[in-house]
Amino acid sequence: MSITALARAQVQALTPYQSARRIGGQGHIWLNANEAADSGDYTLDCARLNRYPECQPPMVINRYAAYAGLNPEQVLASRGGDEGIELLIRTFCEPGKDQILQCSPTYGMYAISAETNGVGIVDVPLNADRQPDFDAIIGRLDEVKLVFLCSPNNPTGDLVDRAGLLRLLDAARGRALVVVDEAYIEFCPTASQASLLNEYAELVIIRTLSKAFGLAGIRCGFTLANPEVIGLLLKVIAPYPIPEPVAQIAAQALSEEGLARMQTRVDDINRLKAELVGKLAASKQVREVFAANGNYVLVRFAEGAKLFARMATAGIILRDFSSKPGLSDCIRITIGQQAEMDAVLDVLQQEQ
Known part of the structure; x- marks a missing residue:
C-alpha cells in the first residue's frame, strides 16, 4: 500500500498553495511576493x-x-x-x-x-x-x-x-x-x-x-x-x-523608532508606486492598471504571457495571475527599489 493512501482524503486531493517561493524562478530581481526591499537592523539578546x-x-x-x-x-x-x-x-x-x-x-x-x-x-x-x-x-x-x-x-x-x-x-x-x-x-x-x-x-x-x-x-x-x-x-x-x-x-x-522606520518605508514605496503607475498607464502595452492600494500593482497587459517571459529573460521575476477568473493577461508587480522599478520599465519600453 502506498503511504499516500494513509493520508486524509482531503490532503490527498489538495493542491498546495503556490507561494512565490514554491513557484520559484531564475532571476536577480524578485518582485513576485509583495516583500519589502529592506528589513532594517535589529539586535538579539x-x-x-x-x-x-x-x-x-x-x-x-x-x-x-x-x-x-x-x-x-x-x-x-x-x-x-x-x-x-x-x-x-x-x-x-x-x-x-x-x-x-x-x-x-x-x-x-x-x-x-x-x-x-x-x-x-x-x-x-x-x-x-x-x-x-x-x-x-x-x-x-x-x-x-x-x-x-x-x-x-x-x-x-x-x-x-x-x-x-x-x-x-x-x-x-x-x-x-x-x-x-x-x-x-x-x-x-x-x-x-x-x-x-x-x-x-x-x-x-x-x-x-x-x-x-x-x-x-x-x-x-x-x-x-x-x-x-x-x-x-x-x-x-x-x-x-x-x-x-x-x-x-x-x-x-x-x-x-521602529514605527518611524516603517512609515519612511511606506512613504518611499507609495512614491515609487505612483511613479510606476503613471508610466504604466502611458504605455501602449498596458490595457488596465488596477487599484494600487498595497505595495504592489496588478496590470493587464496587451500580451501578458509575452511580457512575463520578457521580464523573466531579463532576470525579473513577477507574479502571473492570468489563470485566475477575470484576470487574463494580468501580471502583479511588487514595488521594489528604484533600480528595480527602472529595470521593469526598461524591459517594458524595449517593444513600445
Whole structure:
C-alpha cells in the first residue's frame, strides 16, 4: 500500500498553495511576493534562548495594541497572518460540516486552510466593480461560519466598500464572523476597519509585520477581535507560537523608532508606486492598471504571457495571475527599489 493512501482524503486531493517561493524562478530581481526591499537592523539578546517563550509576549501585544488603537485583550499574535486565518477556521468550523465564504479572485490561503481542515468553501466572486457582492453574501450567511474579505484585496488592490461592509456586519450579528484581511493596510491606513471592532463583535481583522514592516522572514502576524474571540483562539493556538527572537524583533519594530522606520518605508514605496503607475498607464502595452492600494500593482497587459517571459529573460521575476477568473493577461508587480522599478520599465519600453 502506498503511504499516500494513509493520508486524509482531503490532503490527498489538495493542491498546495503556490507561494512565490514554491513557484520559484531564475532571476536577480524578485518582485513576485509583495516583500519589502529592506528589513532594517535589529539586535538579539540570547540570554533566554534556553527557555520556552511566552505564548503571547506582553511587550509585543501591548505595543501592537497601542499601534492599532486597541486594548491588549483585543490582540492575538501568531506565526504570520496565515496562522490567524488557520486558527479562525479551526476554532469556528466543524470539519465535514461547516463552510467559509470567500470572494474570488482573492488571497489563496483562505481556501487552502479550509480544504486542509475539511471545511467547505462558498465562493461568491467579486462583482463587475471588483467589490464583494454584499447582497449575495448576506443571502448565504446561514450557510457559512466565516466570511473572508481582503482589503486591499490581493491581487486586485481594491478596498472593501465601507457601506457594504456595514450592511454585512449588521446582517451577520449572531450568525457568522466577518474577517477583514488588512495585510497591506499600512499603505492606505485611512481605509482600516479597526475602528469598528468595538461596535461589532462579529468583526475580526488580520494584520501582519510582513509587508510594510519588512519582516516577512520572521513570520509574525496579528488577529484583532473582541476579547471573547481572542479567548477562543487562545484555546487552539500552539503553546509557543512566537519564538523568542521573533518577539524581540517584533517589539523593536513596534517601538517608536521602529514605527518611524516603517512609515519612511511606506512613504518611499507609495512614491515609487505612483511613479510606476503613471508610466504604466502611458504605455501602449498596458490595457488596465488596477487599484494600487498595497505595495504592489496588478496590470493587464496587451500580451501578458509575452511580457512575463520578457521580464523573466531579463532576470525579473513577477507574479502571473492570468489563470485566475477575470484576470487574463494580468501580471502583479511588487514595488521594489528604484533600480528595480527602472529595470521593469526598461524591459517594458524595449517593444513600445
